[in-house]
Amino acid sequence: MLENIDWLLIREIISCVLILTGVLFMLISTLGLLRLPDFYIRMSAITKGTTLGLGLILSGMGIYFNQPDILLKVLAIIVFSFITAPVAAHVVGRTAVQNKIPFWDRTKTKELNEYLEQENLGEHVNRDKYIEDLKKKKKNAPGNQ
Amino acid sequence: MKTFVFHFIVAFTATYLFFSQADLPIPYNAETTTAMFLGILTLLWLSALFYNKSYFRKLPKAINLLLYFLKELFLANIKVAFDIVTPHYYMRPTIIALPLTVKSDLEITLLANIITLTPGTLSIDVRKDKKILFLHALYVKDDDIEQLKNYIKHGFERRILELTA
Amino acid sequence: MNLFQVTLTIAMVALSLCLVLTAVRFAIGPTLPDRITAFDLFVANVIGMIAIYTEFTGNEDFIDVAMILSLFGFLGSISFAYYIMRITK
Numbered sequence: 001m002l003e004n005i006d007w008l009l010i011r012e013i014i015s016c017v018l019i020l021t022g023v024l025f026m027l028i029s030t031l032g033l034l035r036l037p038d039f040y041i042r043m044s045a046i047t048k049g050t051t052l053g054l055g056l057i058l059s060g061m062g063i064y065f066n067q068p069d070i071l072l073k074v075l076a077i078i079v080f081s082f083i084t085a086p087v088a089a090h091v092v093g094r095t096a097v098q099n100k101i102p103f104w105d106r107t108k109t110k111e112l113n114e115y116l117e118q119e120n121l122g123e124h125v126n127r128d129k130y131i132e133d134l135k136k137k138k139k140n141a142p143g144n145q
Numbered sequence: 146m147k148t149f150v151f152h153f154i155v156a157f158t159a160t161y162l163f164f165s166q167a168d169l170p171i172p173y174n175a176e177t178t179t180a181m182f183l184g185i186l187t188l189l190w191l192s193a194l195f196y197n198k199s200y201f202r203k204l205p206k207a208i209n210l211l212l213y214f215l216k217e218l219f220l221a222n223i224k225v226a227f228d229i230v231t232p233h234y235y236m237r238p239t240i241i242a243l244p245l246t247v248k249s250d251l252e253i254t255l256l257a258n259i260i261t262l263t264p265g266t267l268s269i270d271v272r273k274d275k276k277i278l279f280l281h282a283l284y285v286k287d288d289d290i291e292q293l294k295n296y297i298k299h300g301f302e303r304r305i306l307e308l309t310a
Numbered sequence: 311m312n313l314f315q316v317t318l319t320i321a322m323v324a325l326s327l328c329l330v331l332t333a334v335r336f337a338i339g340p341t342l343p344d345r346i347t348a349f350d351l352f353v354a355n356v357i358g359m360i361a362i363y364t365e366f367t368g369n370e371d372f373i374d375v376a377m378i379l380s381l382f383g384f385l386g387s388i389s390f391a392y393y394i395m396r397i398t399k
Binding site for chain 3 (some may be wrong): 019033080
């Protein structure tokens with residue numbers, strides 16, 4: 001009974017499903033990178049989508065080859081990306097807050113404002129205000145005349 | 146933790162030595178090696194009942210945390226993907242100051258990493274005295290910040306505290 | 311050409327489209343952190359493409375390339391973040 005089953009076909013089908021799901025997540029997160037309104041929202045959407053998509057694609061590859069050494073390497077890549085992706089996101093997000101990258105105008109920043117004022121960072125929390133300031137700076141710049 | 150690393154190395158070496166001999170009774174592929182590795186690890190875990198009780202208790206909790214984390218990751222992704230594909234924005238982004246119960250650096254790193262990867266939240270900054278973690282949350286229902294705080298506190302922080310206590 | 315190869319081709323095309331769209335964000339991104347995010351996504355896309363190419367050809371040596379690339383992508387985004395922190399202080 002067990003010899004009649006084509007194991008290669010089953011592995012191919014599982015691998016196909018995993019790869020298609022992973023590629024779908026990657027595509028959606030790339031679309032999100034293009035059309036979401038604010039840097040922080042983009043960042044939090046991208047980190048999740050990419051990590052999950054990459055994990056699904058790589059595990060699909062590991063299942064297709066069915067060899068221990070490849071499975072080990074794939075697991076190493078997955079664990080590494082699951083550890084490093086949030087760390088990189090945290091570092092970039094922290095840098096963005098300290099560099100006054102503006103928030104979306106619908107974002108509620110009540111609990112952050114106190115902290116920002118304490119650190120002398122709270123000038124441009126609002127995106128509209130930031131754009132107005134940019135325009136004023138451009139008007140006042142001496143190179144424009 | 147030390148016990149787990151020791152058991153992992155022992156199981157890995159045993160599996161490697163078994164499969165590097167000349168004539169094998171079972172085929173050499175990923176399924177058999179993984180099954181043998183997990184089997185040896187389970188046997189060692191059962192043997193830990195006699196000399197390391199805390200490791201015997203903590204390993205199921207660690208696996209529970211891992212499964213819960215994977216489930217949350219998948220659900221968060223589907224939520225964000227739905228919001229990206231449909232033209233209307235359902236998100237209400239909010240900055241949250243989350244008071245931390247966890248103390249050591251390892252626990253804070255673990256919690257911040259898990260929070261970044263799960264439900265629509267991104268950890269932005271830790272205050273210098275390591276007592277408050279700032280989050281950027283996408284989905285806050287009806288401006289109810291306390292509910293989200295409670296959700297994170299009872300979901301992830303409790304499990305991490307159980308693991309490292 | 312069986313079903314499996316068709317799937318791999320579709321995945322490859324979709325990932326190439328991802329690369330192009332990410333390049334658009336890299337070009338228009340209003341601030342520097344936006345560009346770092348796009349760079350991160352570049353690296354992830356290329357790792358996915360390497361994985362699918364490995365399945366296409368059956369050549370197992372390319373997985374090592376993916377491992378090294380994931381290492382260098384992390385190093386790249388971290389060093390860019392510190393660079394921004396340095397130039398604005």
